[in-house]
Amino acid sequence: MNKPVLSVRQLSVTHRLSGRVVNVLDQVSFDLHQGEILALVGQSGSGKTKTAESILGLLPPDRWDISAQAIELNGSDLAALPESGLRKIRGRSISMIFQEPLTALDPVFTVGNQLCSVFTRHRGQRRREAQTSAQAALGRVGFPDPGHVMRRYPHQLSGGMRQRVMIAMAMACRPSILIADEPTTALDVTTQAQVLDQLVQLGQKDGVSLLLITHDLGIVAQYCDRALVMLDGKIVEQASVEELFANPRHVYTKALLNSAAGAKPK
Amino acid sequence: MTPHGQMLLEVRDLVVSYPARGSAGKPLAAVRSVSLNIENGSIFGLVGESGSGKSSLAHAIIQLTPYRSGQVLFRGQDLASLKKPQLGAARRQMQFVFQDSLAALSPRRSIEQTLLEPLNHFRVGAPASRAKKAAAALETVELDADMLHRYPQELSGGQRQRVALARALVTEPELIIADEPLSSLDAPVQARIVDLMLKLRAELGIAFLFVSHDLSTVRRLADKVGVMYLGKIVESGKTESLFQQPAHPYTKSLLAAVPVADPAHPAPSVLTGEPPSPLTPPAGCVFHMRCPEKMERCPSIEPIEVAVGKQYGAPENERELKTAGHRVRCHLWDDTK
Ligand SMILES: Nc1ncnc2c1ncn2[C@@H]1O[C@H](COP(=O)(O)OP(=O)(O)O)[C@@H](O)[C@H]1O
Ligand SMILES: Nc1ncnc2c1ncn2[C@@H]1O[C@H](COP(=O)(O)OP(=O)(O)O)[C@@H](O)[C@H]1O
Ligand code: SF4
Ligand SMILES: [Mg+2]
Ligand SMILES: [Mg+2]
Numbered sequence: 349m350n351k352p353v354l355s356v357r358q359l360s361v362t363h364r365l366s367g368r369v370v371n372v373l374d375q376v377s378f379d380l381h382q383g384e385i386l387a388l389v390g391q392s393g394s395g396k397t398k399t400a401e402s403i404l405g406l407l408p409p410d411r412w413d414i415s416a417q418a419i420e421l422n423g424s425d426l427a428a429l430p431e432s433g434l435r436k437i438r439g440r441s442i443s444m445i446f447q448e449p450l451t452a453l454d455p456v457f458t459v460g461n462q463l464c465s466v467f468t469r470h471r472g473q474r475r476r477e478a479q480t481s482a483q484a485a486l487g488r489v490g491f492p493d494p495g496h497v498m499r500r501y502p503h504q505l506s507g508g509m510r511q512r513v514m515i516a517m518a519m520a521c522r523p524s525i526l527i528a529d530e531p532t533t534a535l536d537v538t539t540q541a542q543v544l545d546q547l548v549q550l551g552q553k554d555g556v557s558l559l560l561i562t563h564d565l566g567i568v569a570q571y572c573d574r575a576l577v578m579l580d581g582k583i584v585e586q587a588s589v590e591e592l593f594a595n596p597r598h599v600y601t602k603a604l605l606n607s608a609a610g611a612k613p614k
Numbered sequence: 615m616t617p618h619g620q621m622l623l624e625v626r627d628l629v630v631s632y633p634a635r636g637s638a639g640k641p642l643a644a645v646r647s648v649s650l651n652i653e654n655g656s657i658f659g660l661v662g663e664s665g666s667g668k669s670s671l672a673h674a675i676i677q678l679t680p681y682r683s684g685q686v687l688f689r690g691q692d693l694a695s696l697k698k699p700q701l702g703a704a705r706r707q708m709q710f711v712f713q714d715s716l717a718a719l720s721p722r723r724s725i726e727q728t729l730l731e732p733l734n735h736f737r738v739g740a741p742a743s744r745a746k747k748a749a750a751a752l753e754t755v756e757l758d759a760d761m762l763h764r765y766p767q768e769l770s771g772g773q774r775q776r777v778a779l780a781r782a783l784v785t786e787p788e789l790i791i792a793d794e795p796l797s798s799l800d801a802p803v804q805a806r807i808v809d810l811m812l813k814l815r816a817e818l819g820i821a822f823l824f825v826s827h828d829l830s831t832v833r834r835l836a837d838k839v840g841v842m843y844l845g846k847i848v849e850s851g852k853t854e855s856l857f858q859q860p861a862h863p864y865t866k867s868l869l870a871a872v873p874v875a876d877p878a879h880p881a882p883s884v885l886t887g888e889p890p891s892p893l894t895p896p897a898g899c900v901f902h903m904r905c906p907e908k909m910e911r912c913p914s915i916e917p918i919e920v921a922v923g924k925q926y927g928a929p930e931n932e933r934e935l936k937t938a939g940h941r942v943r944c945h946l947w948d949d950t951k
Contacts, residue, residue, distance in 0.1 A: 391800050391801070391802060392800045506664075506665070506888060507664065508888065509888070536663040536664055536827050537827070537829065537868060537871040537872050537882075538663060538867065538868060538871045538884075538885045539663070539888075540871070540873075541871040541873075541882045541883070541884045541885070542884055542885075542886070544873075544882075545884050563800065563801060564801075564873070565875040566872065566873030566874055566875045567873050568875070569873065569874065569875045569876055569877045569879070570873035570874065570877070570879070570881055570882055571873070589877050590877050593875075593876065593877050605875070607801065607802060607805060608801075608875035
């Protein structure tokens with residue numbers, strides 16, 4: 349197996365609100381290896397999104413306590429860095445895409461405008477150069493006519509098109525890690541297949557490691573290399589996908605697999 | 615209730631078109647001549663990608679959206695021709711459950727008030743008996759009686775969707791039209807609500823028009839399925855006939871795109887492109903721009919609806935049973951080949 353690009357050790361997260369303390373993540377440890385697609389599965393409320401958000405430093409410190417033995421990104425310990433340097437590294441090396449891209453896109457700017465500003469801000473390109481890069485980026489996520497998409501506003505695109513724009517934006521920063529949080533839950537099956545196919549191809553071409561958060565075991569079986577199973581803020585099982593489906597060990601994993609077997613179109 | 619009894623709901627050649635926006639705009643044809651039948655106590659699953667016209671059709675059936683032409687017959691009565699009191703009576707028999715229960719339930723009404731509202735509106739039973747009916751409906755959807763005094767925003771998504779179902783069934787309707795009622799819920803919660811709907815059908819004989827883009831749920835739930843694409847039903851039939859022998863290339867593409875929870879299963883196949891805009895529907899077959907089996911006449915000649923059965927090699931009698939009512943709109947199946 350390739351070396352880990354991200355190592356998380358004993359990550360615990362608690363939430364404070366008016367004197368009440370809730371443990372949301374409990375000693376989460378895992379490695380994400382170079383070029384792999386790692387699934388994070390579990391039902392809603394199990395802590396999948398909070399795992400991603402705490403790694404990315406997105407949880408406001410006034411209400412969230414985060415502790416970890418180590419969060420290593422490409423060998424350097426993020427926990428040891430000051431907040432400013434941390435944000436820079438995270439922004440550059442890890443990109444994230446969300447379930448509903450409409451909330452992540454600005455409604456008053458065109459797609460081209462928003463995508464170009466990623467290239468000018470994160471890659472130091474000039475306006476003209478950024479235009480060319482943006483067109484190429486949209487071409488790479490399967491838009492046959494990038495110029496047309498550049499002129500649209502987010503609400504003028506379908507859900508699947510918006511999600512592919514988000515992938516183009518995320519990849520524009522040339523991240524080594526992409527975290528996708530239920531990226532296709534809101535989409536139709538046909539669009540889901542298009543978007544996941546794009547993600548897998550980009551990962552393979554650019555060697556990006558993908559942490560794919562999902563509650564769909566079909567997606568785990570068909571698109572991922574390894575899987576982490578999360579229950580109540582803990583990782584209760586991790587295994588290669590073949591191993592997980594052939595030999596589930598934890599009772600919760602077994603229950604998950606059983607319910608998926610009942611639901612699949614035979 | 616007889617198996618071949620009177621049709622509960624008959625939709626004939628329904629056309630829904632939204633008026634043009636702005637002076638240069640064109641009207642948008644969301645539903646283009648759709649017909650379907652729902653028998654007493656049966657479940658009809660309507661599937662299709664978003665934008666295919668499922669909600670427009672469902673809203674037109676309950677007379678929430680006007681339709682340009684066509685008919686909606688409930689127990690043989692044309693709803694458009696009914697006067698107020700009769701329409702009210704028909705409405706009581708035909709309830710609706712929306713996708714987003716948080717938006718559909720008023721935050722200022724307790725669950726009890728929410729359930730009493732349709733009973734008061736339709737004057738069901740004596741006023742004093744209504745609270746009992748409300749409590750019974752809550753019990754039917756397997757929620758505790760102490761929920762009566764809570765508010766929608768205090769409940770989980772699954773609990774809210776149960777309340778929405780309870781509100782729909784409290785007037786003891788014959789038909790519930792549910793527009794993507796599960797899509798905001800977790801898989802285990804979805805599975806429990808599917809079981810609940812099957813129970814309501816079995817115990818109370820309630821029929822459903824179940825709108826969904828989730829094929830596996832529709833397969834579990836529905837007796838008959840219609841597949842919608844760009845405002846048309848391109849294939850329909852008994853659930854098992856349609857899932858085991860999908861005839862339309864679009865239905866096949868939909869089924870092939872579902873990732874199966876088994877690593878040994880072949881990978882999902884990708885249907886490229888997006889559905890065309892309903893503002894500029896293509897000539898010929900609605901699916902020809904994406905169809906992997908497109909033939910020369912597909913872009914120009916629109917296929918008519920034909921029976922699927924006769925193409926199978928099975929003996930006449932078996933074939934009739936299995937594929938009875940299985941219909942498709944595709945040149946691969948008509949005689950012009
Ligand atoms: N804003 C919040 N305030 C308080 N608790 C929260 C908040 N967001 C999430 N939680 C808690 O964190 C747990 C994990 O949430 P999350 O990571 O979003 O789950 P998942 O992504 O697996 O659905 C939830 O069960 C919830 O109790
Ligand atoms: N109120 C409306 N005004 C104009 N166009 C609409 C309206 N509602 C839906 N549409 C359009 O009609 C088409 C079908 O939409 P809809 O019935 O919501 O499909 P579905 O429920 O299958 O997603 C879409 O192109 C949609 O944009
Ligand atoms: S009519 Fe032609 S284009 Fe349409 S689905 Fe059939 S084969 Fe494909
Ligand atoms: Mg989440
Ligand atoms: Mg809809």
